[in-house]
Amino acid sequence: MKADVAVIGAGLIGAHSAYQLVEKGLSVVLIDPGPPGGEQASSFGNASWLSSHSVLPPAYPGVWKQVPSWLTDPLGPLSVSPTYLPKALPWLLRYLASASTVGKLEVLAGHLRSLLAGAPALHAEIAANTGLSHLIDAESGLMHAYRDRAAFEADAMAWRIRRDQGIHYDTLEGEEFRARQPHVTSDYTFGVYVPEAGHCKNPGAYNAGIVANVESRGARRMAAKALNLTQSGGKVTGVETTQGHVSCDAVVIAAGARAKAFAAQAGDKVSLETERGYHVTVEGSHNMPGPATPIMVGDRKVVITRLAHGVRCAGQVEIASVDAPADWRRAEIVRKHIAAMFPELDTSEARVWMGCRPSTPDGLPVIGNASLSGVVHAYGHGHIGLVGSARTGQLVAQLVTGQAPMIDLAPFSAARFS
């Protein structure tokens, strides 16, 4: 097979990259052994947040002090596989170092904001162009729930940094909060509402819909596993797959948590691990109890969103191999959190899922030209791969066609790990 560009991975990053490449008139082959946005992809089961205000990386100064209590709490948000710990240790140390001071956090917030500003409107525009408007609500806003004002004030640094990035938010307390979130347990009395953010109503369907759109406009999909990049004279020439060779002038690495091996073949050693996450989805009608506006519950570290087909609660960070079997006890923790937040919701029939966030230690994705000419990195979006996917697609297309990228990509370069 021959094309201008081969995209490895048809998750949201690969799909949006293919969309923008097709917009530029290039012929594209999307390589993925799984269905686009299928259960194998992190893009299938995320919390659906188009959170343009997600400018803080997961780590923060002093986070290590909380790790022992998280690990020992039976409802805690973090677990580390003991057998995988030695392998993950370098990544974990970088993770702690990347956000060890407020100053570092502020710099990372600026970089993330450059990628995410305007994301809900950009998704809405692409959804409108692809017949998927019913899946994007760019104007819902998003809410963070706290037990009380004191809990919110304990999070003051995060909100100060967001405000410094130009993010506006409103606080709601007591009756005002209850009126906006009538089904939430009365244990929570304080909310922060971010009007600029939005959400997707079914991320797997959105992913599949974008791929269907590019296929209808000539892109080809190859149900195969990419094995190796091929090269000649210091330039990429194609991709070897389980279904044969794809010859191309450019390759986009968008293989999510499995991107590291391709990055190495393209001459770049990147720090990429997976933070595995879980969801429970209670399927049912729009009338079932749930959040009126999607909410993140600060102390439980879960996000709860009403989707087109039910109510989803997602969370947990599990440091383990991408290939290790799911530990469904982590999904049960997530189920307990949604049951506690929405006591009227029957969670006994919830569907469970585990997915692999492709995560860098500093929370910034890897976007940029690789050392091997013709290869573009596009992975490592960690907790922000849905919201960041549309802009990443634009950046990928600019890199492939040799245009100046619309934002400064130096902070996102693979070179930061060397």
Ligand SMILES: Cc1cc2nc3c(=O)[nH]c(=O)nc-3n(C[C@H](O)[C@H](O)[C@H](O)COP(=O)(O)OP(=O)(O)OC[C@H]3O[C@@H](n4cnc5c(N)ncnc54)[C@H](O)[C@@H]3O)c2cc1C
């Ligand atoms: C529980 C949870 C909640 C989340 N909530 C949010 C949220 O609310 N908002 C947000 O913005 N982000 C969220 N995220 C993060 C987001 O889902 C990810 O960052 C995003 O889906 C990553 O997209 P991707 O395309 O890079 O990877 P993926 O979606 O994982 O896709 C990678 C694709 O590459 C394919 N692939 C792998 N190896 C190969 C190979 N050798 N050859 C060919 N193809 C290959 C895979 O089959 C897969 O389809 C969440 C993640 C989780 C787990």
